[in-house]
Amino acid sequence: MKANSFKMTVFQTENIQSKLMNSYYELTYIISPVLEDEQYPAVIQRINDLVTSNGGAIEEVQEWGLRKFAYEMDKKQTGFYVNLYFEGPATAIEPIERSMRIDDEIMRYLTLKYDAKMMRHRELVKKNAVPEVFPVVEEETEED
Numbered sequence: 001m002k003a004n005s006f007k008m009t010v011f012q013t014e015n016i017q018s019k020l021m022n023s024y025y026e027l028t029y030i031i032s033p034v035l036e037d038e039q040y041p042a043v044i045q046r047i048n049d050l051v052t053s054n055g056g057a058i059e060e061v062q063e064w065g066l067r068k069f070a071y072e073m074d075k076k077q078t079g080f081y082v083n084l085y086f087e088g089p090a091t092a093i094e095p096i097e098r099s100m101r102i103d104d105e106i107m108r109y110l111t112l113k114y115d116a117k118m119m120r121h122r123e124l125v126k127k128n129a130v131p132e133v134f135p136v137v138e139e140e141t142e143e144d
Contacts, residue, residue: 024087024119027051029100029109030079033066040080043105047084047096054095056088079107085122 031043040063048058064081073079093111100106114122124130 022057022087022089024114024122025056025085025093026112026114027084027086027096027109028112029082029084030073030107031082032074032105032107033076033078033080035080035105044082047082047100047106050096050099051084051086051088051092054088054092056086056092056096059085059087061085074107076107 027047029047031040035043044061044063048061051058062083062085064083066078067081068078069076090113097109097111100109112118121130
């Protein structure tokens with residue numbers, strides 16, 4: 001009987017540790033502009049499935065659309081930007097990035113791990129309560 005209760009305790013400990021080891025990530029990636037408009041959702045869904053299959057839980061996906069680059073990348077002037085917010089284990093990042101690195105449709109990607117300060121800012125953004133750092137002061141115009 002004690003052995004079973006010990007196994008339950010170990011299982012409970014592993015479950016708690018797995019929850020504590022999950023971190024919050026922001027993944028921004030650029031899809032090649034040579035795809036048709038109908039193909040972008042399939043690529044985005046493939047990346048979403050990749051994240052969830054590696055233990056991630058997606059919170060939000062923002063499609064920024066086609067944007068012009070500041071400089072030419074891979075002989076292209078534009079790219080389709082996607083921002084993905086998710087929570088997952090650190091072990092999920094390596095296979096996700098490896099798959100994106102070998103995918104010809106993904107031009108660039110960047111994964112950020114959020115710390116406590118970034119999480120506070122993210123929560124403020126979601127509540128639309130980000131304090132104004134430099135308030136806009138309207139200048140009065142003189143009319144003659």
